[in-house]
Amino acid sequence: MSNDSSARIIEGLRAWIAGAPPGARLPSTRALVAEYAASPVTVQKALRTLAAQGVLESRPGVGTFVRAVRVARPHDYGWQTAALGAPRHRSPGLNTALRTPPNDAIALHSGYPDRDLLPERLVRAAFARAARSEATVARPPSAGLPDLQAWFAAGLAAHTPVGVTPPAPGDVLVLPGSQSGLSGVFRSLVGAGRPALIESPTYWGATRAAAQAGVEAVPVPSGIRGPDPDELDRAFERTGARVLYAQPNFANPTGARWSTDLGDRVLEIVRRHGAFLVEDDWAHDFGIDARPTPLAARDDGGHVVYLRSLTKSVSPSVRVAGLVARGPARERVLADAQSEAMYVSGVLQAVALDVVTQPAWRTHLRGLRQQLAARRDLLVEALREHAPTTYLEAVPQGGLNLWLRLPDATDLPRVVRECEEAGVVVAPGGEWFPAEPTGPYLRLNYAGPRPGAFPEGARVLGRALARG
Known part of the structure; x- marks a missing residue:
């Protein structure tokens, strides 16, 4: 049977579970096979999926039952404060370059190349x-x-x-x-x-x-x-x-x-x-x-x-x-x-x-250089057109990033926040300074996904800067 059949069974069982009390016993596999006109394998797959999601529990030799909802008990880890003491070196939070943004975001923050650029x-x-x-x-x-x-x-x-x-x-x-x-x-x-x-x-x-x-x-x-x-x-x-x-x-x-x-x-x-x-x-x-x-x-x-x-x-x-x-x-x-x-x-x-x-590795690298050049130039031109107050001292001859200087009076946290609210994720440059930043910067990755959205990302950045 297809995955559609399994999804249909899961949807039907969820509706049945919603009206059943905790601990209620489900109909037998044979009854479910007849009710959904599905194979035993498909029914068992649906039951395993719901069990993995914590909705059902199976008792071998007895049957399958609606799992009772357990109220989460808060844990007290306060004792660890005394055991651990103060850290010698307090690490900052997750770097922006490692964040996983929503699928529909314009991701200009990442430190890694897009999957399309990999062999x-x-x-x-x-x-x-x-x-x-x-x-x-x-x-x-x-x-x-x-x-x-x-x-x-x-x-x-x-x-x-x-x-x-x-x-x-x-x-x-x-x-x-x-x-x-x-x-x-x-x-x-x-x-x-x-x-x-x-x-x-x-x-x-x-x-x-x-x-x-x-x-x-x-x-x-x-x-x-x-x-x-x-x-x-x-x-x-x-x-x-x-x-x-x-x-x-x-x-x-x-x-x-x-x-x-x-x-x-x-x-x-x-x-x-x-x-x-x-x-x-x-x-x-x-x-x-x-x-x-x-x-x-x-x-x-x-x-x-x-x-x-x-x-x-x-x-x-x-x-x-x-x-x-x-x-x-x-x-x-x-x-x-x-x-x-x-x-x-x-x-x-x-x-x-x-x-x-592999011989194909060399071929891949030649194609990669061409793709990186196209993406880099696309983002550079988009910034020049839609965010003209930003400053790029030089177009890099390689790598994955643009190091973009913003106007001196820029409220960088506000710009980063407004860009993200508009669906564009950017990396604030302060994270790359081992001491205090010398000015407001952004690091933008031109090797990220959806290069066709680079102009829109530049427009969002330009609007955020204009509001400042």
Whole structure:
């Protein structure tokens, strides 16, 4: 029988239950089969659905009965206040980028690409193959599957200039996503109570990872062209920090891409201070008008700890990242990862490796660049037309976001609230600053769903700003 038959039975039984007292016994399966002219399988499916919803309860050998309504008793968890004490680091609430909006909303807030931009066919096929492989029952090595380690190393080696030793597969650690990698790096390379330099604004997950590790995040101002190297040098000198977290390619949220000269100057500063640069290459697969060139490819002295995630480009369900580190730093991060998670699911590693080694992966990335360009340009033009008081310092050459400056007098919470009331979800820029925001900003994602609604989203934003 069809699902329509099951739905018809459920609707009929709900009407019967509504008029029956708690504990009433339902007619037998045979009687229901006759009443609804349905098969026993369809009737049982309907009964199971209602039982799962808490409407019915089955008593084997006795029958099926209307479940009595239980009055919820409030629980008192007050004792936990004394047991837990005050938190050392109070985390802020859920970041706007992780919110799940209503289906009909115009979602300009997300940090992830739309499903239409993912290699869904490749991912589904990879999961099917992984399910038939040894990965379902075998424990993978703590540092990752050797073939996946080799793939991450080769990706970085492809950018390594002559005269620089490329990374080896053994320099790679496979981690359960870049967020886990950042947490491990801050714990193992910085440590609680010590300073780390962080671009401002920057990826909100990095500031949270630092806070959770007890690290003192020292903001270094950075803009569409990256940080001021002189200011960076002074920050190292002033704080004694030995770690800098940065995104040289298509930074989240600003979209900044460092020039070659700036990258060389930052590397020189890091080396002179005997420090590490944690390079988050989150947007490696999202180049549009330019291809990312990792700074780690120009360093073989172990100063750059390189992090590349596949979660956004392959699938949110494939939380796999590669971290490249050399020398004792790698061993410290590995020891931390073993303590936290022991190893990454072999199935997820097998799926990630399968996807990125298929010839169709390259084809997908070429198409992805074209789609991202079209979406980015559509949103930029819509903002210019419908929200002309906003300011975009530069159109990013890659990544997923626009970093939009609003007029100085803007009441940002009001604008965000009015946009959401009109069905447009936007991300307030203050969430990307490790210290106080330097002005009212929005981070808008042009890789989200329903790009055809971008002009309407810009109109809503423009009206909200005009009312201010």
